[in-house]
Amino acid sequence: MRVLVTGGAGFIGSEVCRHFISSLGLDVVVLDTLSYAGNLASLAPVADSPRYAFEKGDICDRNVVESVLRKYEPGAVVHLAAETHVDRSIGHSEVFVRTNVLGTFTLLDVSRRYVERTPSVAQSFRFVHVSTDEVYGSLGAEGVFTETTPYDPSSPYSASKAGSDHLAKAWHRTYGLPVIVSNCSNNYGPYQFPEKLIPLMILNALEGKALPVYGNGLNVRDWLYVEDHARALATILAKGRPGETYNVGGRNERTNLDVVRQICSLLDRLRPAGTSHHDRISFVKDRPGHDLRYAIDATKLESELGWRANETFETGIEKTVRWYMDRADWWRPLRDRVYGGKRLGLIGKD
Numbered sequence: 550m551r552v553l554v555t556g557g558a559g560f561i562g563s564e565v566c567r568h569f570i571s572s573l574g575l576d577v578v579v580l581d582t583l584s585y586a587g588n589l590a591s592l593a594p595v596a597d598s599p600r601y602a603f604e605k606g607d608i609c610d611r612n613v614v615e616s617v618l619r620k621y622e623p624g625a626v627v628h629l630a631a632e633t634h635v636d637r638s639i640g641h642s643e644v645f646v647r648t649n650v651l652g653t654f655t656l657l658d659v660s661r662r663y664v665e666r667t668p669s670v671a672q673s674f675r676f677v678h679v680s681t682d683e684v685y686g687s688l689g690a691e692g693v694f695t696e697t698t699p700y701d702p703s704s705p706y707s708a709s710k711a712g713s714d715h716l717a718k719a720w721h722r723t724y725g726l727p728v729i730v731s732n733c734s735n736n737y738g739p740y741q742f743p744e745k746l747i748p749l750m751i752l753n754a755l756e757g758k759a760l761p762v763y764g765n766g767l768n769v770r771d772w773l774y775v776e777d778h779a780r781a782l783a784t785i786l787a788k789g790r791p792g793e794t795y796n797v798g799g800r801n802e803r804t805n806l807d808v809v810r811q812i813c814s815l816l817d818r819l820r821p822a823g824t825s826h827h828d829r830i831s832f833v834k835d836r837p838g839h840d841l842r843y844a845i846d847a848t849k850l851e852s853e854l855g856w857r858a859n860e861t862f863e864t865g866i867e868k869t870v871r872w873y874m875d876r877a878d879w880w881r882p883l884r885d886r887v888y889g890g891k892r893l894g895l896i897g898k899d
């Protein structure tokens with residue numbers, strides 16, 4: 550089967566491509582506009598595979614999406630293209646609404662017309678819409694998100710993703726497009742753009758810079774190693790039921806401060822410096838609308854589809870730290886780029 554992966558040059562999308570091509574032997578075509586977050590270097594491990602094709606293009610452009618579907622006739626779409634950084638969404642919300650809402654609408658609508666006129670894919674076609682647990686809003690100290698938790702997004706990012714989820718579900722109910730929605734917790738691992746919390750802290754620590762933690766650092770996130778997410782999406786694609794939602798998470802709740810401390814302890818062991826990396830932690834003004842806690846209940850995905858996370862946070866974070874220590878060739882050019890007038894590394898978090 551051939552799968553169209555939107556956003557395949559991003560963090561999770563590139564992992565999905567590497568997994569689908571190298572482990573599952575699927576044919577993959579990537580549609581990606583190569584925004585600041587898209588990076589062909591993340592696809593280098595599969596770039597020479599005959600199973601891989603790349604199309605540069607914008608998911609908001611109907612003509613582009615139509616021509617890619619016509620050219621490759623994929624049996625499935627796994628939709629990851631999005632604007633994803635919460636901090637950026639506060640200052641630059643319009644592009645989030647455009648890409649995440651209008652772009653998802655365009656893909657859904659072009660896909661349903663494509664399925665209607667393409668009998669060879671009509672029976673088995675799937676549209677996997679990849680979303681976030683942030684659509685559910687913030688938890689207090691207790692409780693977990695299930696697939697029936699009401700939507701209550703806090704940031705322009707999560708609101709735009711919530712809008713895209715509603716569109717995806719409507720295209721199933723109204724037009725019968727075989728859509729499956731997944732809502733996943735925070736991902737971490739190799740090839741993550743260095744504005745996000747974990748790579749930002751690893752790289753700042755490696756470069757001897759401050760480790761800025763929002764507020765008191767007690768906000769809780771539920772972390773999933775990116776390979777586990779890619780395996781979950783493969784499972785959902787193969788076995789998920791159209792019209793259903795599956796939550797994806799690894800039961801790895803950590804405060805942001807605990808995450809940063811764990812990175813510091815690992816680096817104290819793996820790359821001892823003159824002083825402990827812990828000494829570089831500093832607390833900075835909290836971001837507006839900062840959700841207190843996310844926690845995913847992935848029981849449905851585990852019990853109905855048989856998926857399990859392979860990595861604990863301890864094993865996954867050590868792999869991640871070691872990867873960034875070894876792969877300056879990948880991250881150094883990104884750290885040197887300037888975006889929105891601010892040098893990367895001074896903004897950040899999840």
Ligand code: NAD
Pocket residue numbers: 555556557558559560561562580581582583584585586587588606607608609628629630631632633634648652679680681682710732733734735736737742
């Ligand atoms: P990312 O920012 O690393 O990558 C996004 C990719 O989308 C980039 O390659 C970018 O070039 C591409 N893109 C952006 N706008 C586009 C457009 N208009 N047309 C085509 N391509 C475009 O994102 P990520 O962290 O890999 O997240 C991928 C998906 O997973 C997103 O939909 C996100 O909401 C969701 N998700 C992410 C996380 C996480 O922790 N990173 C957690 C749950 C869900």
